[in-house]
Amino acid sequence: MTIVNYDPRLVKSKNPYPKGPNDWKRFFSFNTDAKVIGIQYIVTALFFLLIGGLLAMLIRGELITPPSDLFDPTVYNGLYTMHGTIMLFLFLFPILSGLTNLLVPPMIGAPDMAFPKLNALAFWLVPVFSIILLLSFFVPGGPASSGWWSYPPISIQNPLGKMINGEMLWIIAISLSGISSIIGAVNFVTTIIRMRAPGMGFFKMPIFIWTVLAAQLLQLLGLPALTGGAIMLFFDLTFGTSFFRIEGGGDPVLFQHFFWFYSHPAVYVMVLPVFGIFSELFPVYSRKPLFGYKFVAVASFGITILSLVVWVHHMFYTGTPMWMRNLFMFTTMLIAVPTGVKVFAWIATLWGGNIRLTTPMLFCLGGLFNFIFGGITGVMLATVPVDIHVGNTYFVVAHFHYIIFNTIAFGIFAAIYHWFPKFTGKMFYEGLGKVHFALTFIGATLNWLPLHWAGLLGMPRRVASYDPEFAIWNVLASIGAFILGVASIPFILNMVSSWVRGKSAPPNPWKAIGLEWLLPSPPPHENFEEDIPTVLNEPYCYGLDKPFVEDEQFYIEKSLKKH
Amino acid sequence: MNTKIRRIKKRGFSKTFIIIIAVILNITFSLLMGYWSYSWLPIQASEAAHYVDNLFAFETTIGTFIFLGCTGTMAWILVFNRAPKYDESNGEPLEGNLKLEIIWTIVPLLLVLGISTYSTSVNYKLENLGSKVKYDYGAEAPFIEEKKVFDYGPIDVISRQWNWEFVYPNGIHSSELHLPVDKKSNFRLITEDVIHSFYVPAFRLKQDIIPGSIITYSLTPTKKGVFRLRDAMFSGAYFSENQTNVIVESEEIFYKWIKETVKKELQNGLNPAGSLYQKRLRNGNRGWATVKPAPDPKVNDAGIESRPHDS
Structure with missing residues (x-):
C-alpha cells in the first residue's frame, strides 16, 4: 500500500443532473456523469453501426455482380468512403470511448473521470461532427469520395469548384473527431494515473486499464499528426495552398506520412482495449487467473511503442527506397512478438479452466480465433514482396476486416454483453445472444474469408466493377454481408427488450473479480462514494484464495443492500 | 482435471504421445497448405513471380502451423475443459510460467527475424524500383x-x-x-x-x-x-x-x-x-x-x- 494516488476531495461533486439520477432525460443532456456519457457514446455509436452496415450492404449489393450496375461509380465511391469513415470515426472510436467511460472509473475505484466537463464536451462533439458528415450526403456533388485515406491530389480535385463540398465537410468532421479524441485521451490518461483506489499500484490494475492507458497515450502521440495533416489538406482544398499540390511545389506523398503516422497506430488504439476485454473475460469464464499477468500488461506498451514506427508499411510501393522498406518491414513484424505474448497468454488462461460458454465468452473466443487468422495475414502483408503483390487488393480489405470487425467488433460485443447487467441493472437473454453470435460468426466468416482469394488473384480494392473471374468470391462475400445485416436483429431485440423488461441483475452475476463487481448494478452515481476500497492483490486471483480488497465482505453486502 | 482426460491417461495414452501426433498432423497439413497456396495465385508471368510465390507459400506454411496450433489447442480446451452446468468452481489456479513466457517471446522473435531476413534477400533479388526524381x-x-x-x-x-x-x-x-x-x-x-x-x-x-x-x-x-x-x-x-x-x-x-x-x-x-x-x-x-x-x-x-x- 505504498502507492496512494487517490485524492478524496474528488469524491464530492454535485449531482450533475438536478432531477435525480434516474431520469431518462439525462441521456439527452450535457451530463457529466461518466456512466451516462458512456451509454450516450455506446448508443450513438451503435446507431452509426447500423448506418455504416447499411452502406456496407449497398456496397456488397453492387459487388455481387461484376459490372457496375446498381449505382453510378461516383455514387459507389461516395458510399464506400462514407462506409469506412462512419465505421471508424462514428462507430468504433466512439463505442470504445463509451466502454472506456463506463469501465475506467469503477474498475479503478474512482467516483468519476478527472475532468467531467471535458468528458461531456468530448462526447457532444460526436453528434456535431456526425451531423456534419451526414449532411455531406446532401451537398451538391455528393459526399467525400476519395476513400477514408483521402489522399491528395484526388481528394483536392473538387470537380464542381464549390467552396462547400463533401470533401470539405469530411475534413471538418475528421478534425473535430480528432479534437474529441484528444480531449478524451487527456481525460482517460489523467484519470488512470491520478485516481486509482488506494493500493492499486500499476501492477495491480486490471489489464483493461493497462490497455486503455497504452491506447490513449498513443492517441496523444499520434493524433496531432493526422489532425495537422487534415488541416493542411483543408487549406489546400479550400484556400488553394500547396502543402500537397505539385503545382505549388508541394508533395502528395507527404500527406501519406501524416496520415499513416497516426492511422496505423489508430488500429492499435482500437484493438488494445479489445485485448484488454479479452484479458478481462477469459479469466472470468474459464475461472482461472490470467496467465502471465505482468507479461500481458507490459506487452501493451510494447505494442504502443512499436506501433509508432511502422507506418511506412502502407507505402511500400509509393517509391520508398529499399532500406526504408526493409526497416519498416522489420519493425512491423516485431509487433507480432508482444501480440503473440498476449495470444499465448490467453490460450494458456483457457487451458485447464472450467469453461462456461456464455454469450460474452463466445464472442471472445470467436474474436480470438479470428484475430489469430488476421494476425497471420498481417505478418504476410508486412513482408515487402508479398505486400507488393497483394497490397491495395481485396486481400488487404479481408485482412483489416478480420481485425476491425472480426476481432475488434467481436470484442466490443463481448464487452457489451459482459457488462450489460452491471450498467443497466438488467440481465440479457442468453438465447438471443447466442443466436446473435452464431449469425455474426457465420456472416463475418463468409463475408471476409473468401475475399482473401479475390485479392490473391489480383482484384484491386475500391473497385465498383471487376473482371468476371472474381465473381464467385464476391457472391459469397455478399451473402455473408447480408447475414451480418440479419444478425443485428437479435442483438437489437435483446438489448432493447432486456433493458426495458429484463430480469434484475445481481451485483456480480458472473462471479467475477474486479472492483466494478463489488458495486450494485447499476452502480450509484459516485461508484464507491465515501467507502473507497483498498486493493490488496492483483485482479484475476481465481482459485488462489487471495482477497482482492480489504474487507471484501463489507462491499459485497453493501452492493446487495443497494440492490 | 476433466474426467475424459483422466480416462485417456488411464488408457495409457500419455500427453506427449497426443502432442506428437497433433504436431505431425499439423506439420503435414501446413506443408500441404503451402503447396496448395501456389494455386491461389495467378499465372507466374514474370521473374519476380516465383520469388513472391515461394515466400507466400513459406508464410502460408508457417501461418497454418501457428493457426492450427493455437486454434487446435482452443478446440481441445472447448471439448475437454467445459464446465458442467451449474458448476462454478475454479480451474487450476496457474498464474504463469516464466520459462514458457520467455519461450513464447523468443521463438516468435526469431521467427519474424527469419522471415524478414528471407524477405529482404528477395527484395535485393528483385530490385524492380529504379530512381524517383521530382x-x-x-x-x-x-x-x-x-x-x-x-x-x-x-x-x-x-x-x-x-x-x-x-x-x-x-x-x-x-x-x-x-x-x-x-x-x-x-x-x-x-x-x-x-x-x-x-x-x-x-x-x-x-x-x-x-x-x-x-x-x-x-x-x-x-x-x-x-x-x-x-x-x-x-x-x-x-x-x-x-x-x-x-x-x-x-x-x-x-x-x-x-x-x-x-x-x-x-x-x-x-x-x-x-x-x-x-x-x-x-x-x-x-x-x-x-x-x-x-x-x-x-x-x-x-x-x-x-x-x-x-x-
Whole structure:
C-alpha cells in the first residue's frame, strides 16, 4: 500500500443532473456523469453501426455482380468512403470511448473521470461532427469520395469548384473527431494515473486499464499528426495552398506520412482495449487467473511503442527506397512478438479452466480465433514482396476486416454483453445472444474469408466493377454481408427488450473479480462514494484464495443492500 | 482435471504421445497448405513471380502451423475443459510460467527475424524500383541516366484519369503494353493527374505513380500471354475501368509489332471511362461529382478492349 494516488476531495461533486439520477432525460443532456456519457457514446455509436452496415450492404449489393450496375461509380465511391469513415470515426472510436467511460472509473475505484466537463464536451462533439458528415450526403456533388485515406491530389480535385463540398465537410468532421479524441485521451490518461483506489499500484490494475492507458497515450502521440495533416489538406482544398499540390511545389506523398503516422497506430488504439476485454473475460469464464499477468500488461506498451514506427508499411510501393522498406518491414513484424505474448497468454488462461460458454465468452473466443487468422495475414502483408503483390487488393480489405470487425467488433460485443447487467441493472437473454453470435460468426466468416482469394488473384480494392473471374468470391462475400445485416436483429431485440423488461441483475452475476463487481448494478452515481476500497492483490486471483480488497465482505453486502 | 482426460491417461495414452501426433498432423497439413497456396495465385508471368510465390507459400506454411496450433489447442480446451452446468468452481489456479513466457517471446522473435531476413534477400533479388526524381509542374519529365543495363526501353507508361498510354523508344504510342518475353524492360512511370498504380497481378508487381515525380522501373516477363494491368491506387470515378492489357510476345513477334505499328496512323485508343462518361451525360448526368475523363489518347495501336486475358 505504498502507492496512494487517490485524492478524496474528488469524491464530492454535485449531482450533475438536478432531477435525480434516474431520469431518462439525462441521456439527452450535457451530463457529466461518466456512466451516462458512456451509454450516450455506446448508443450513438451503435446507431452509426447500423448506418455504416447499411452502406456496407449497398456496397456488397453492387459487388455481387461484376459490372457496375446498381449505382453510378461516383455514387459507389461516395458510399464506400462514407462506409469506412462512419465505421471508424462514428462507430468504433466512439463505442470504445463509451466502454472506456463506463469501465475506467469503477474498475479503478474512482467516483468519476478527472475532468467531467471535458468528458461531456468530448462526447457532444460526436453528434456535431456526425451531423456534419451526414449532411455531406446532401451537398451538391455528393459526399467525400476519395476513400477514408483521402489522399491528395484526388481528394483536392473538387470537380464542381464549390467552396462547400463533401470533401470539405469530411475534413471538418475528421478534425473535430480528432479534437474529441484528444480531449478524451487527456481525460482517460489523467484519470488512470491520478485516481486509482488506494493500493492499486500499476501492477495491480486490471489489464483493461493497462490497455486503455497504452491506447490513449498513443492517441496523444499520434493524433496531432493526422489532425495537422487534415488541416493542411483543408487549406489546400479550400484556400488553394500547396502543402500537397505539385503545382505549388508541394508533395502528395507527404500527406501519406501524416496520415499513416497516426492511422496505423489508430488500429492499435482500437484493438488494445479489445485485448484488454479479452484479458478481462477469459479469466472470468474459464475461472482461472490470467496467465502471465505482468507479461500481458507490459506487452501493451510494447505494442504502443512499436506501433509508432511502422507506418511506412502502407507505402511500400509509393517509391520508398529499399532500406526504408526493409526497416519498416522489420519493425512491423516485431509487433507480432508482444501480440503473440498476449495470444499465448490467453490460450494458456483457457487451458485447464472450467469453461462456461456464455454469450460474452463466445464472442471472445470467436474474436480470438479470428484475430489469430488476421494476425497471420498481417505478418504476410508486412513482408515487402508479398505486400507488393497483394497490397491495395481485396486481400488487404479481408485482412483489416478480420481485425476491425472480426476481432475488434467481436470484442466490443463481448464487452457489451459482459457488462450489460452491471450498467443497466438488467440481465440479457442468453438465447438471443447466442443466436446473435452464431449469425455474426457465420456472416463475418463468409463475408471476409473468401475475399482473401479475390485479392490473391489480383482484384484491386475500391473497385465498383471487376473482371468476371472474381465473381464467385464476391457472391459469397455478399451473402455473408447480408447475414451480418440479419444478425443485428437479435442483438437489437435483446438489448432493447432486456433493458426495458429484463430480469434484475445481481451485483456480480458472473462471479467475477474486479472492483466494478463489488458495486450494485447499476452502480450509484459516485461508484464507491465515501467507502473507497483498498486493493490488496492483483485482479484475476481465481482459485488462489487471495482477497482482492480489504474487507471484501463489507462491499459485497453493501452492493446487495443497494440492490 | 476433466474426467475424459483422466480416462485417456488411464488408457495409457500419455500427453506427449497426443502432442506428437497433433504436431505431425499439423506439420503435414501446413506443408500441404503451402503447396496448395501456389494455386491461389495467378499465372507466374514474370521473374519476380516465383520469388513472391515461394515466400507466400513459406508464410502460408508457417501461418497454418501457428493457426492450427493455437486454434487446435482452443478446440481441445472447448471439448475437454467445459464446465458442467451449474458448476462454478475454479480451474487450476496457474498464474504463469516464466520459462514458457520467455519461450513464447523468443521463438516468435526469431521467427519474424527469419522471415524478414528471407524477405529482404528477395527484395535485393528483385530490385524492380529504379530512381524517383521530382520535376517541376508542367515541365517535361526529365530523362534519367540509369546505371543498370536493360534489354529494352525505356517505355514511357503514362497514366491518366482514366486511361493508359505507352510510348516506345522509337516514338510509337500504344493503348496496350507489348513486351518481349524474357527481356528486362525498363519503364518511366508518369502520371498526368493523380496517383495511379501500375499493377500486373500475373507479374506480382505493383508500383505507384506519383504526380510531380518520375519513377523508373524494370521487370522481366517470363511467359507469353495476355495479362491484365490494373490501376491499383484509387483514382476517382472510373477507377475500376482504368485497366488495359499487357501482351507478352516472343522477341520476333514483338519487333515485328514495333515495325508494323510505326507505320500506322494515330487513332483514338482505349478509353472505356470516356464512353461511360458520355453515356452518363446522355442519361442526364445523374450521380455525384466527377472530373471529366481525359480525352481519348492518340495512339498508333488502339488495342482491343475485350481481348481475352490469361490472368
